[in-house]
Amino acid sequence: MKNNVWKQLAFGAVAGFAGTVVIQSLLMAHQKVSPETMPPINRDPGEFMLSQAKRALPAKAQDRVPPKLEAASAKLLGLGYGVTFGAVYAVARPKTKRVVLEGALLGLAAWAAGYLGWLPGARLMKPIWKQKPAQVAIPIAEHALYGVATVAGYGWLKDHVKV
Numbered sequence: 001m002k003n004n005v006w007k008q009l010a011f012g013a014v015a016g017f018a019g020t021v022v023i024q025s026l027l028m029a030h031q032k033v034s035p036e037t038m039p040p041i042n043r044d045p046g047e048f049m050l051s052q053a054k055r056a057l058p059a060k061a062q063d064r065v066p067p068k069l070e071a072a073s074a075k076l077l078g079l080g081y082g083v084t085f086g087a088v089y090a091v092a093r094p095k096t097k098r099v100v101l102e103g104a105l106l107g108l109a110a111w112a113a114g115y116l117g118w119l120p121g122a123r124l125m126k127p128i129w130k131q132k133p134a135q136v137a138i139p140i141a142e143h144a145l146y147g148v149a150t151v152a153g154y155g156w157l158k159d160h161v162k163v
Contacts, residue, residue: 008090011157012150016086019150020079026142037134039115041125046074048124085110086150096155100148107147111140 031038050073054062089106096102115136119125128136 005091007163008094009087011161012087012090012154013083014086015090015150015153015157016083017079018153019086019146020082022149023082023142023146024078026145030138030142034134034138037132037138039125039135039139040131041119043124044074045114045119045122045124046077048122049077050074081110081114082146082150085147086154089150090154096151096158099152099155103148103151104144105147106151107143107145108140110146111143115139 050070054065054070057065085106089102093102115125115128120127
């Protein structure tokens with residue numbers, strides 16, 4: 001495979017998309033099976049980010065954003081988060097050596113960025129030390145599986161898709 005950063009970015013983004021589908025499926029199952037162990041998020045992070053961006057617009061422009069566009073954009077922000085981590089992984093680690101280890105570490109990094117960083121920083125969630133153990137452990141496992149799916153997908157794309 002020719003070392004091409006754009007190809008790596010594209011493959012990483014596609015793999016991150018696949019990983020995001022995995023984690024979204026896990027989150028839906030988690031919510032259905034054990035809602036009491038969901039992390040205590042006060043507000044949807046996508047909606048929060050969109051409201052922050054909207055506040056930067058002039059008042060007249062804020063009123064012109066269609067509600068359906070707002071709702072769709074908020075959902076797409078979560079997808080963008082997963083795609084971005086996949087793309088960054090692909091550029092930082094073009095040759096995957098240990099799928100499970102590297103995937104788990106990628107998932108842990110994605111979890112840490114949100115759950116230790118910007119979510120409590122934006123007051124969307126209590127810090128993890130104020131949560132129940134299951135509210136911390138289950139999302140770590142879900143993110144690890146996201147990472148493994150992303151890294152495995154990236155490896156598969158590198159090995160099987162010739163561009």
